[in-house]
Amino acid sequence: MGDGVMQILAKPIQLADQVTKLADDVHSFRAECQELKSKTDRLAALLRQAARAELYERPARRIMDDTEQLLDKALSLIAKCRANGIMKRMFTIIPAGAFRKMLIGLDNSIGNVSWLLRVSAAGDEDGDMHLGLPPIAQNEPILFLIWEQIATLHTGNLDARADAAASLVSLARDKRYGTLIIEEDGVGHLLRLVKEGRVEGQENAARALGLLGRDPESVERMVIAGVCSVFSKVLKESPMKVQAMVAWAVSELAANHPECQDIFAQNNVVRLLVGHLAFETVEEHSKYTIPPKVTSIHTVVMANITADPSMDSSEQPLLRQPIHSQARKNQMHDVVQYTVTGKKNPSDHHSVNVRQPLIVKGREFEDPATKSYMKAMAARALWQLARGNSTICKGITESKALLCFVVLLEKGENDVQYNSAMALMEIARVAEDDAVLRHSAFKPTSPTARSIVDQLLRIIEKADFNDLLVPCITAIGCLSRTFRATEKRIIGPLVRLLDDKEGVVMREAAIALTKFACTDNYLHLDHSKAIINAGGAKHLVQLVYFGEQMVQIAALILLSYIALHVPESEELAIAEVLSVLEWASKQGFVIQDPELEFLLPEAKGRLELYQSRGSAGFH
Template identity: 70%
Template sequence: MMGDGGVKQMLAKPIQLADQVTKWADDVHYFRQECAEVKTKTERLASLLRQAARADLYERPARRIMVDTEQVLDKAFALVSKCRGGGLVKRVFTIIPAGAFKKMITHLDNSIGDISWLLRVSTASGDEDAHLGLPPIAQNEPILFLIWEQIATLQTGSLETRGDAAASLVSLARDNDRYGKLIIEEDGVGPLLRLVKEGRLEGQESAALAIGLLATDTDSVEQMMQAGVCVVFAKVLKEASMKVQAMVAWAISELAAAYPKCQDMFAQNNMIRLLVGHLAFETVQEHSKYAITSKMSIHSVVMDNKNQNNPNSAHKNAMPADLIDTSDSGMVKYPNHGKQPLQQNQMHNVIEHTMNTKSVKSVKSTGLNGSMSSAGVKAREFEDADTKAYMKAMAARALWYLAQGNPAICKSITESKALLCFAVLLEKQTGDVQYNSAMALMEICRVAEMDADLRRSAFKPSSPAARAVVDQLLRVVEKADYDDLLIPCIISLGCLSRTFRATETRIIGPLVKLLDDREGDVSREAVVALTKFACTENYLHMDHCKAIIAAGGAKHLVQLVYFAEQAIQIDSLILLCYIALHVPDSEDLAQAEILTVLEWSSKQAYMIQDPTIEELLPEAKVRLELYQSRGAKIYH
């Protein structure tokens, strides 16, 4: 932030000009009194310039002030030179306006004020008043100079005043996006990051909040990433107070939301592992001491739990060596050993009981948060419940935005204990923790829908974690309360449609019931989700179409096609076409007069203009006509 060579060079010419003005002011023949006053002001200015040359100046305002000061001294030199001797002819033809000297004195006073402010702002120790006042040059851009003052305080002030300066920048960034851009352009990110790393609690929180608020667009985030955000945030997530860690997690979510390309940079700095560690704390297991490794199946945990309950067990108080995770990653996996998957609650209780009844001492810390200092782990155990909940909410939010459209990060998340954590939080928590967990799951499911490898590895039916997730998604959908959780859970089930076996019949019914929901957006998302089950691309589309019909979906879809809003009509017609294509001989479709619905739809111009309907509708009509009578009534 502070200038050296470049600013020093800019000072050379103003100092030379000031000395020249002072020298020539002693050798004038006209306006001697006025020139003497100019000399006095110039000597004061020259003294301040030499003081500035010895100081470590804040470069951004220094450059602007030096340019302005040089222009003032140029004019002073020209004015004084006119007053030197040159004969009668020169005096007659040299015109000096009456107010020229008064105007020059004002300019010199302003330059003195500017340089004085620059010296104060560049060398503030934090013991002075909080506000240094604005220099004369700031009349046209007061906000810019206020920002400069706060950034300078962040550089040179005490921890207390640095915290106050960060809070001021938070207010400015909240007020206006342009102010946020100015904070970045004027080199404010570096001092904020240093405060996040080494300040007091309130100062750290304010600085992290400011970083998040500055994430207004891709350019802003890119500049902050180049300033070293990832390294500082990773350090904070390992060692800082939980309140600061929560604010940093929120800031990560803001950065990732504004600039998705930064996701991989966060992942490269171990951010996924650290965030999942915070998510898992007091959720599934005490992960700083215990871990379920890739070599350990759920069956192993169950068998070990049985041994715990067996008084004759020789291993009652010992954990087998192969269960201790000595890997660097500490990732949690749930391989399929051909065992019947546990119900979610049973599984969670077994894991929690097993882990809580063991005490393992390992040379190296295991689990997802293995790199967190032991002091940090101990300190967070004493945090209040609200702070712990806020930390989980922000960790889930960060994972939500980091997972968006990123298969590699989703794979990293799902290979950890995160899926199980999300399931538990969705079941047991409330508010933002619950909502952010649901949104994170939705983004992971969206990626899994398009990525077969992720789908197979993370959501295979035999995975207890995946089954726990589905159980909780289904619980929300079955409850069918119109709240913030319902729609993301509907979307998630739809995205997972290709992961369900033909025997998994419990998903379709609750989704079909939502077709009759009074809220249009709920009905539409239910239609879209069911379409992913019924579409030709789904290998089990025949079974799913039959399940939709069996659950009474046909009559609901007829109502939606006829009477819903236009967007829902089109989505419902697409689903109806898929069902007609795959199960044309259904008696339920005949009783619901689906052929009549398709005939009516084919006469609606706005419907047949949709490319998908244009492709599906004619074929669906042909298939139904082969199996069903055409004697049904036609709607006009």
């Protein structure tokens, strides 16, 4: 909808006036010209009405271009009918069907301009009435349907705008239609509805925006349109249902265009998502000294949540459940009793990069399903925002959101648990290559790091094949360089997974163990011995011989590292690992893996050297 429409109306109005004027001074086909004049008059009246209206510019340009071409042809036809003199009339040929074709064209133009006027005023009075499609839309009906919905978003009442956003949700599921919605200026109107609409309209608009951001180019255009600042505002102020849908949309945009991660962070989206994650997940009163002897997960949470000194009392997050009531319901009883009777420790206050946001009043009264969905979507958004981004991962870990993930991984609903596990996995992946982040967030002495490892191991030891198992295995593997040689809990559960029924579990377990045993790990010797002592050799031999190809490769890489670092191992000789490596070196799949191309011959050579020399000692 724009002011530039006035310029494209001037020429059609001028042409219509010329046709009307010349139609009264014709020398042939007078009856046909009068009928043509009548329809042109009607079209000119609609064009003048359009000049006084606020038109939707995208369809207006197409319709006016078509109308201008038609009126130009009508003017030429009228000019032929004004030919004077016998000779001019004899050599002026007008096909018999020319007037009939022109009258049909004028009817179509009248229908097109009438539709344009209706669609530009959609929602003023007849917002619930379908406007139909104009004649020009015969070849592209979907485009004109999209125009109708976008026009309703611009001028309709709130109910009509909510319905229009729902229609765009259906259309946006198709990639081609989604591209048209963006090209036809739909994003700006959806963003306005997200800010100004009722809950249903806001949800529909946020869902549509999430569906539209399916590729980098689309997300880039949405970022330019201001999606990041609008989403930030919603996450701070809107009803929780809308915030949850916006969090989902953030996750979609970040997943499809990681370059927008930092822009979201600059608009405080990460901070606000962490606040939603922490709401009713952890106790926000951290002003007390916690007894070091209490070791439950919840006491670790209590010990590590930090207050934000930059916020005044009105901004502090509200405590949703009284301490004395919560204490009677869970294992924090002893901690809470100490907390209530203990002394405050002012030195416990620390500032963090991601601070708690303002709490929207009344959100504690939301139904449990909405709260759970909000946490699931906040975790999902943080998962996608953290992916491969050291800066955001650092902000998340400094906000103590890791503790929220730990609690939600234990007590959340299925979606909450899965998204929390994926977020932890992505942060661990970044920490694997970022020594600063690894040392700050996952120090072995850190209660937070210990609680994370406890939760990951609990799931790994349970070994149930569900959505949580694989990301937890991956996370433990990525944290391999944070474990000391004295840490005895990690290797055994991972080795047991090498005998799992699911190929993906065995492969991920082998990859995780490889991160412990590879040369880049400073403690590779200790870890390799631990894998052997846990019975890993026999499992790996079986996987190399009989596993699926992806499992074979992962198992062979791990077995090669172990043979390289502990070639003198009697367990390797008993398991006939040398024979396994010799067999594997003749297989075609080895050539396809660049790591095995150099690792396997070296491991085989080391094993031949030690085991051939001391083979008698193994019998």
